[in-house]
Amino acid sequence: MDTLRALAAFVHSVELGSLSGAARAMDTTQPTVSKLVAGLEQSLGVRLLRRAPAGLSLTDEGQRFVEHARRMLDAHDEAVADLQQRSTQPRGLLRVSAPVALGQCRLNAMAGEFLATYPDIALELVLDDRFIHPLEERIDVSLRLGGPLPPDLVARHLGTWPRVLVASPAYLAARGRPRQPVDLLAHDYLRYAAGDDGVLLQGPDGPVNVPVHSRYRVNNAVAMLDSVLAGAGISLQPTWMVAGLLAEGRLARVLPRYTGPAQEAHLLYAARPYLPQRVRVLVEFLSERVARLPGKAKSAP
Structure with a gap:
């Protein structure tokens, strides 16, 4: 046998x-x-x-x-x-998990570049907003945005991306621009379906919690961003999703002196004496590419 x-x-x-x-x-x-x-x-x-x-x-x-x-x-x-190791071209199947929005907006393009670089590797991208534990579900590398880090895995920190309040120029022209956090109470605020009422912001005078109530909630970050672009309201978005849209003028910052809880990005994978070559090259590739996403907070000197 x-x-x-x-x-x-x-x-x-x-x-x-x-x-x-x-x-x-x-x-x-x-x-x-x-x-x-x-x-x-x-x-x-x-x-x-x-x-x-x-x-x-x-x-x-x-x-x-x-x-x-x-x-x-x-x-x-x-x-x-x-x-x-180092003697042959990396080959074999890799399974990667990531949040849905990050996969749709960023990782699909990265996956194409990675596969073009390593023609003997096959890649399976598993997009799910729940945390998939690599050791339990045969995932080689998991990209995590926020949340607790399992102690039985290697966690490579890739960077920090602030969350900022954004709206479309058309929405702000029609409804006015908030001047202070309490002004959000008079606006349509869009939020993730699993979130609690209220939005926590960090400003020049410290943290402030605004008890906003949302008429529209959605459990998909890409759908929420589409609604903001369509003029449905104000939303708190990570800078890696909106930096380009802000630069193009398709979105505008709201309360620019305030930010929401930042997103910390980590690559998680099993702690092994020898990483398979295909896993090692993927970890290095994603570490470099994800760390270059726009809107990343600068490291303290």
Whole structure:
């Protein structure tokens, strides 16, 4: 039995929820995956998976074994990467996760450039505003904007981007320009659906919390920005999204002496003695490109 292939079949079946999904990931057939998993179970003397019409589920033994299997596969990848490091062209599949807006607005273009530079690498970009833990969902690199940083991962800081209040020139011409934070109460304020009422701003006299109420909320940052551009109201936006629009005059700063909570960008990936070459080149590529996004706050001297 090819133990490594059997381990991969088992782990893929668990992560993708079906033998057919594992077969597609491994570029083989479902009967082959079923045979590999059955052979692994036979060699271990335990049942790892329950097979039912509703899908696959782990047995107690399978639940205990799956993390060991992942580590064994990772150890194999690290050993191969150590041998191949700097001696061959980077190759293989990379899975990258990122917030939806960052992926739509910035990472798609970066992905095209990366793939052109490394023709033997395949890239899967997973866009989701929830945090996807790399070790739990077989993600090679996760780009995170804000939020707590898991202690079991390497977190490379890429920079800080302020949030600023913006509106379209047409909206401000029709509704007037706020002169102080309390003036926001008389305006249409657009916000992210998951946020609380109120907006926290940092100004020359310290923090101020304005209890704005929003008639329109949306759970997609790109859709919110489109609404602001269309003249629907005022919104707090990260500078990496709006710096170009401000420079073009399509948006205007509102209360320019005030900013909202900044976004901290980090690249997260597993702590390994040897990063696979394909992961290493991606980390370096994204570190350079993301750090160059517009509107980045200057580092303290």
